[in-house]
Amino acid sequence: MTKVAESAVASLGMSPVAVQPLMVFAGHRVDAELGRVRLLGEHEVGPALLSERHRLRPESVRVIADHLDRAFPEYEGAFATRAISPPPQAPPQEELSDGLFDLDGLREAALEEALRAPIEQWMTFLHPDQVALVRRNWAGPARISGPAGTGKTVVGLHRAAHLAQRTTGRILYVTFANNLPRVQATFLKAMSPAVADRIDFRSLHSWSQEFLRDCGVSVRLHGERAQTAFSLAWKNVGRDSCLTEIDPAPGYWKEEIDHVIKGRGITSFEEYATVPRRRRRASLRRPHREAVWALYEAYEALRVERGVHDFNDVLSLALAEALRRTGQHRYAAVVVDEVQDLTLVGVRLLHALVGDTPNGLLLVGDGQQAVYPGGFRLSDAGIDIRGDRGQVLHINYRNSKEILDAALAVVAEDSFEDIDGLRTPGRRDVDLTYHDGHVIRVSKPTPSEHDQALLEALHSLPPGARADTAVLCPSMRAIGRYQRLLERASIPVCLLEHYDGRPVDAVKLGSYRRAKGLEFKRVYLPEHDATMPDGSRTPDAEVSETGRERNELSRSQLFVAMTRARDVLWLGSVNRPSAER
Template sequence: MESPELEVEMGAGESALRRSTELNGEADALFDLVQQKRQLAHNFAAACHSEQELAEIVRPLSVLGWTVLEDRRWPGSKRANVDFLLVGPGGVVVLDAKHWAELEIRNGVVFRGDAREDDEVAKLARLVGSIVESIADTGLAAAAVSAAMVFTSHAVRATAVGPVTVVGAGQVVAWLAGLRQRFTGDQVTVVAAAIARACPEIDGDPLRPTPAPVKVQPRRLAEPSPALIDVEAITQSLLESALAGPIEDWMTFLHPDQNKLVRSHWNGPARIRGPAGTGKTVVGLHRAVYLAERTDRPVLVTSFVKTLPVVLSSLATRLSPNAAERIEFVGVHALAFRALERTGQKIRLDQKGADRAFQEAWRRTDAATKLGAVDERASYWKEEIDCVIKGRGLTEFGDYRELRRVGRKTPLQAADRAHVWDLYSAYEAELAEQGIQDFNDLLIRAKAAVDTYPDLFTYSAVIVDEVQDLNLAAFRFLAALAGDGPDRLLIIGDGQQSVYPGGFTLSEAGISVAGRGTVLRVNYRNTREILEEAARLVSTDTFEDLDGLPEPGRRDAEVPRRGYQPVRWMAERQAGLDSALRLQLTRTHAMGVPWGDLAVLVERRWDVRRYERTLRNAGIPHVDLREYDGRTTDEVKLGTFKRAKGLDFKYVLMPGLRTGPPEMSPGETSDSYAERCERLRRELYVGMTRARDGLWLGYLRS
C-alpha cells in the first residue's frame, strides 16, 4: 500500500499541472487575440490606405459637378460608416472601398478566394435602402441611388452583381461618367444637403455644415425648417429637369408626395385613383420597381391597353435595369394565354368566327323583332353579351335579370332581358358547334386555370393599370393571380377615362380597398389651359369609379403649370386639314421640339391609316403607337386615343374632329345614342389630356 504522504504530493502536482495548463491556455488565447487584433489593425490600415487612394481619385470629380461626402454615418447609426457618398449628374452613388488580396466574380457572385461574399453585397444594398428611406420626403426615388464596391487592389471593369456594381478604382470614374443623367446642378445641391444631414460626419455634429471640398451650401443647412426647403427645392428642380428632357424622361418623373405612396405598405388590396394627369401610371411604375428590388419573385404589371406594358417596360429599364428584369409587363389577354399554356391547356380563339357565330344567332332567333323596340342595331346587343353577360362571367339568367348594368344607360325590362338571354344562349351554342371561343372565354378559362393550379403562379405582387377598361372576368383573373396578402394587389385607374361599354364594381369582384384607397389630386402633366379645354367635354357627365357611386364630371384638381391656350383650326375640306396638320408639325419641330415629343392622335384605326399617308407624303418621320416601345426616338407618335391611354406627349395634335355630336345611327334609341356620345366625349378627353405642353385641335366643318 502507498503511503499517505505520497498521495498528498501527487494531488499537489496535479493541481499545479492543471494551473499550468490553464495559464498556457490563457496565454494561447491572448496570443490569438493579439494576432486577431494585429490582423484587424492591419485590415483597418489597409482600409485606410484603400480609402485614401480612392479619395484621391474621386475628389477631383467636384469640377464635373459631383459633391463628395467622405466617411459618413449610416442613417440612424452611431458607429456604422459609409466610405463615400457622391451626389452628381448620375444621381446618388455609394462607394465602398475594398482592398482584397483575392477577388473573383463567378456567375454573378463575388468571391474572396473560395468564400462567397454575399453578405458584403447585401450590406451595401441595405445601406442604399436606408439612405433612400431617410430622405424619402425629398422625393428621391430608389432608382436614382447606385452602389459600388470599388477595389483599389484589382483592375475590374464595372460588373453588376445583383443591386451592386463591382468596379476597380482605376475604372470607377469611367463608370460614374457613364451613368445616365438624373440631376441638374441645383438638384445636386439640394439632394447633397439632404444626404449630408441624414448621414453626418463620423465625428461631427449632424447639423454642422460640411466643410470643403464638399459642395453642400452651408446657408441651406443653417436655415430653420431645412426639410421643408429641401422638399420645395428638389420638387421644383425635378420638375424643371423633367420638363426639359425627352418625353420618356418626363414619364418617369416622380413628385415627393408620390414617392411616399410608392413606398407605402398595405395589408390588403389597395387602389390609386384620380383625374387625368395626376401621375397614377408613373406611381404604379415606380411601385413595381420598388417591389422588384425587394423580392426574388416576379412582379406583374398589366393593362388592357396593349401598348402601355411595352412602354412601361422600357421606362422601368431606365429606372433600374436590375429591377426591370424581375418585372413582367404584359397585356391582360396575352397574360391569359400564358396562364393556359402554363397549365397545359389550349384554346381555339377565333374572334372573326365569333362575330359570324353572333350574326347566325341573331338570324336564327327572333331577337331582331323582340329587341328592335329598344334598339334595332345588332351591334348594341353584341356589346350587351360581350361586356355585360360574358364580361361578368354570368351563367344563370336569374343573375342577369337582377343585375345593375353598370355603364349602360338603355333601360331593360325583365322581358327584354329574357330575350337578350335567349340570344346569348344561341350565340354560345353556335360557338360550341364551331368549336371556337371568344376573348371572354379566354379570360374565364384563365381564371379557372389559376384557381386549379395556384402553385404555378408565383407573382409577389400584381399591379393593374387602367383598371376601368377591364371587364369583371378580366379583373377576377388578375385578382386570382395576386392572391391574398399584404401588398399583393394594386389597382390603378379612373372611371372618368373609361371608353368601353359596361363596367363593374369592386364589390362584385369581392374586393375591398377600405382604408387602402388613395386619391391623387395634383395634375403634374397638363397645363391649366389644356385641362380646362378637356374638362369642358365631360363636365356635365357623371361616371362611376368602381365603387358603384355616381361622381360628377367636374372635378377639383390642383394644376400648378400655366401655358398657351390650345389651338383650334377649322377646315372646310379634308385637304385643307391635312395641309394645316403638316404645317403645324413642321413649324413646331423648327422651333426646336424633337419629332419624338409630338403625337398625332385620332379616333379610329382607319384615321390612323389616313394620317399615316399624310405624314409619309410630307416626309415626316413617324411610328405607329402599336409599334412604339417607350424608347426615345425621333419620330412622331401616331395612334388612336385608346392606344394612347396611360402615355404622355409634349405636344398633341388631334385632326379630324367634328364641330358637333355624331349623327344618330338608324334604329338607335335616344338612350343608346346618349351612351355612345358620352363614351366618345371620354375618348376625346383622354386624347386631350395626353398633351403636356401644347394641344392642337383640327376640325372639319360639319
C-alpha cells in the first residue's frame, strides 16, 4: 500500500521518502517499528502525529487527500476537506476546489513554499523529474550531473533514503569535504528519521581511516611532517632542477605529486611518462617529467624515513585493503557527492565497495565546480556509465537570472572536461525557476571603508536573518581576519567547519571550498576579486601556463561561492591605487 501511495503522490512532485507508513491497532497500546512501518496503538497515534513537524499547508493537505481518495477507490474517502478547517486567510472551500489546486497548481505552490523555506521543503517536494531519478532502478553504476543549483545533492539525499527503505544493508553517503557530512546527516534525519541510523555520512578520508583501523592496518597520518618531508625534497632535488623553468613555486609540484602521481595511484615512471595530466595546462617534456619523478622519489624516501603517511597514502592503503576483501563489504549502496573533487584512487576505492551491482554506486557532481587541481575520467576508474545511467539535471532551483549571470560571467571563457570525458563550455543553458534574487556590488577606495560597508549590511539584516546568511572567503587568512572583524562588531559567527545544518542565529563564515554543497539566502563575498587576475594589467600572453591554470582554478572556486546565494549576492571590492597593486 505504501508503494501505491508513493506512486500516486509522485505525480504531485512529492518525494517517496516523504511517505511514512503507519499502522494503527485499535484497542491496543503499542509503539514500535517493523522495518520502515511504524506500529502505534490508538492512544499513541495522536501524540505521535502531533510531534511530527508541519510540512504542508492545509490546502495542500486537502488536495493530496483528494488525490489519494482517487488512487484508493475501494477505501472509504478521507473527507479531508471537511475535517480540516481552512485558516482565516484562506478563501472559501468552493474556491479552493474550483480548479485552483490542480496538479500544475500544486506543483507551483510547492515550489513557492520551497523558495520560502528551501531546506524544509527538500524533505517533502521534488520536481517530478527528480522524483523519477530517486526511484529509478539502474543496472549498474550511475551518475547525476548538472550545473550549479539544479538540485544534485537533494536528489542524492533522497536517493540514499529511498535505498535505505528498500534494502537491508547499510548505505554510505560520502563526500570529499569533512564539514558536509554533518550537515547532510542533519537534513536526512529530519527528512526520513526512520532510516537515518542506517545511512553513514562520512568524508572520504575519515571513513578510510576508520576502515583501515577496523582491518587492523596501521595508519600514521601526519600532514605537517609530510609537508616538511616535501620541503626538504624540494630543497635537495627540485629547487635547482629544470622544473623552475615552468614554475618556481614548490606548491605547483606538490600538487603534481598529490593529484597526478599519488592521486592516480601511479607507481612507475614509465606510467607517469605518458599519463594525460587532466586539468593541468603546463606541457611537460620528458626531462621535466623525469625531474618530477626524482622529486617524488625524494619526497617518498623522506616521508618513509619519518614514518608518516600523507592523505593520499590513506586512500591507497584503503583501496588495497578493499580489493583484498572483495565481497566482504557491508554496504548495499554508496552515494558519492561532489565526485569531481575526489582523486582517481578515491573513486576506485568507493567503486570497490559495491562494484557494478545494480543500484550500488551513484556518483553526483559537476566538473565545472571542481575546486582542486588535477582530474580523471570515469573510464580511468573502470566505471562504465551507459545509456540512461548518466542523467543531467537542467533546472536551476536556487539562483535568479541576475545572480547566475554574475557567476557565469566569471567562468564563461573557461571550458572544462567533465569526468565523463566531454569538453563542456563555461556558459551552459539552464531553465530558471526563481527570479527574485539580486546582486549588490560595493566598491570602496580603502579596505577599512569596504569592511565598514560589510558590517553595515550585516547589521541591517532583519531579526532571524543571520541563520541563513554566509560570509565566504578565499583563504584561511581572510577567514581569520573577518572572524575578528565580525566578533568585534558583536555579530555572532558560526564557522562552516562547525556548522551541522541545524538553525543557529549566527552568520556562517568559511572558505569557498567549505561552502560546496550548501546554499544560503544571503551570501557576502568581501574583496571577492582580490585573487582574480586583471586582464587589463596582465595580458594573457604574458601569463604562464601554470599561472593560467591557477587563475582558472580561482575562478572556479569563486563561481562555486557565488552560486551558493539564493536571494542576495553581495560582492565587495577595494579599488586600490595602481601603486598599491
